[in-house]
Amino acid sequence: GIQMEGPYFSYKKRGAQNADYLKEPDFDGFKKLYDGCGGLIRIVDIAPELPGAAEFVAKAKDLCTVSIAHTDSDYDHAKLAVDAGVTHLTHLYNAMPAIHHRNPGVIPAAVENKNVRAELICDGLHVHPASVRLAFSMFGGERMVLVSDSGRCCGMAEGSEFDLGGQSAWLRLGVARLADGTIACSAVNLYQSLVNAIKFGIAEEDAVRAASYNPACAIGAEAEVGSITEGKVADFLVCNGDYSEKRVFLAGKELK
Helix, strand or coil: CEEECCCCCCCCCCCCCCHHHCCCCCHHHHHHHHHHCCCCEEEEEECCCCCCHHHHHHHHCCCCEEEECCCCCCHHHHHHHHHHCCCEECCCCCCCCCCCCCCCCHHHHHHCCCCCEEEEECCCCCCCHHHHHHHHHHHCCCCEEEECCECCCCCCCCCCEEEECCEEEEEECCEEEECCCCEEEECCCHHHHHHHHHHCCCCHHHHHHHHCHHHHHHCCCCCCCCCCCCCCCCCEEEECCCCCEEEEEECCEEEC
16 A cells, blocks of 8 residues: 655754655545545645645545654644544654653653654664653554665665655665755665564564554455454564564565
C-alpha cells in the first residue's frame, strides 16, 4: 500500500517537503486520490493544527489509518485529532515539536491514547539512541513501529545526487540532505533499523515486533503478514547470532 506523506503539512515543519505542494486538508481531494489508486492508500498524514484537520480525520479514518506528521501543533489540537480518529504518528520526534513541560505538544497527546502507534526512524542519525529507548518506554513495545524512511538513495554511493520531489538532494555521511543541510530521508533499510534498535538497547522481541507485527496492524494487514503463522504470507528472515542475514524467504520461496 501507500503512505501518503503530504501535502497536508505545516510550512514551518515541512522538513524536506517541497513547499510548493503544501495544501490545507481537503477530504474530497483525498478521496479522489484514494479512489484513483484503487484504495491502495493505507496511511494518510496530516498536521492537526491546520484548518479543518479534525473534520478531515473523522472522515478519512473510515478509509485508512490517519497519522500526525510534519506538524507544529500544540497539545490541544493534537488531542482533538486523536479523539477524532488519529491512530498513528509518522517518524516520531522528526518534524514535530519537542516535548516541553508547559507546552507538551503532539507526543504526550499520542502517548495518552492507547490506540496510537508511533513510527521511529532508527538509522542512528534521525534519532539519538537515548531517544529511541525513551520512545519504547513511553509507547511500549506493542505500540512502536520501526521504519526505514529511506529514499531512492538507499544503496547509492556516498555523495550521490538524486531528485526528491523536484528538489536536489545528496547522500552525505549516511543520510540524505538538501542543499541547505536539511535532512531529507534515511539511507538504511528496515532490517538495519531493526538491528540498530537492538544495538541501542531495545529488547530483541520488542524490536522484532516493531518491525513486523506492529506495522502490519497499523495498516490492517495483520491477517496476511507480520508474523510467522499458518495461513499467512511466508515472508521471513533467518539470521545468525550477530544478526547477519543467513536465509531470506519471500512468499515461502527462498531467495538465492
